Amino acid sequence: MQFFLDTANIEEIKKYASWGVVDGITTNPSLIAKEGVSLEKRIKEIAEVVDGPISAEVMAVDFKDMVEEGRRNASWHKNVYVKLPMTPDGLRACKILTKEGININVTLVFSLPQAVMAAKAGATLVSPFVGRLDDVSQDGMQLIEDIRIAFDNYAYKTKILAASIRHPLHVVQAMKIGADIATMPAKVFDQLVKHPLTDKGIEIFLADFEKVKNLQ
Numbered sequence: 001m002q003f004f005l006d007t008a009n010i011e012e013i014k015k016y017a018s019w020g021v022v023d024g025i026t027t028n029p030s031l032i033a034k035e036g037v038s039l040e041k042r043i044k045e046i047a048e049v050v051d052g053p054i055s056a057e058v059m060a061v062d063f064k065d066m067v068e069e070g071r072r073n074a075s076w077h078k079n080v081y082v083k084l085p086m087t088p089d090g091l092r093a094c095k096i097l098t099k100e101g102i103n104i105n106v107t108l109v110f111s112l113p114q115a116v117m118a119a120k121a122g123a124t125l126v127s128p129f130v131g132r133l134d135d136v137s138q139d140g141m142q143l144i145e146d147i148r149i150a151f152d153n154y155a156y157k158t159k160i161l162a163a164s165i166r167h168p169l170h171v172v173q174a175m176k177i178g179a180d181i182a183t184m185p186a187k188v189f190d191q192l193v194k195h196p197l198t199d200k201g202i203e204i205f206l207a208d209f210e211k212v213k214n215l216q
């Protein structure tokens with residue numbers, strides 16, 4: 001499974017990229033707004049650090065502007081994946097931009113039919129939002145499973161990017177289901193690595209090493 005970092009914070013990106021475990025980056029307008037930087041500037045900075053897909057969302061809501069903005073975003077770097085919202089205009093733009101060889105990530109997906117529509121429009125990635133479904137008492141992970149089954153049944157090549165991941169168990173469940181990618185905030189990267197028994201084990205080994213380090 002590929003692990004993407006869901007952030008526009010360049011320091012976070014540098015930190016986790018140095019671990020050798022970041023396969024790509026997803027950004028969204030809210031994450032960019034938090035950074036107080038232009039999308040173009042930040043995407044180009046990210047591309048210097050991570051050699052993998054970098055999602056850059058369009059702000060436009062109508063088809064014509066989406067296509068224009070999508071082409072512009074894609075021109076910033078070869079690794080840019082244009083993020084389009086799951087709307088009729090988004091689907092139309094997806095079809096056009098895909099034909100031009102631009103990778104598309106269809107975002108804000110909350111149902112199986114939406115995921116299938118994105119796949120039919122040629123999306124490279126589809127982003128179902130697990131945590132936001134959980135927030136409204138719907139089973140976000142069930143949606144990942146349903147999409148996996150449908151994509152396998154009909155051999156859609158579109159990859160499932162499990163988004164709005166909130167904790168390590170989401171990642172574990174997404175892996176078992178066979179989601180292609182999970183995008184997660186920095187906090188979840190930390191949680192995936194941490195285990196109290198690892199910390200305890202290091203503590204014990206260090207204490208024992210202290211006892212014998214001066215012995216010949």
Ligand code: G3P
Pocket residue numbers: 006026027028129131132163164165183
């Ligand atoms: O980038 C899309 C998604 O991962 C957002 O997550 O936590 O804002 O629902 P969240």
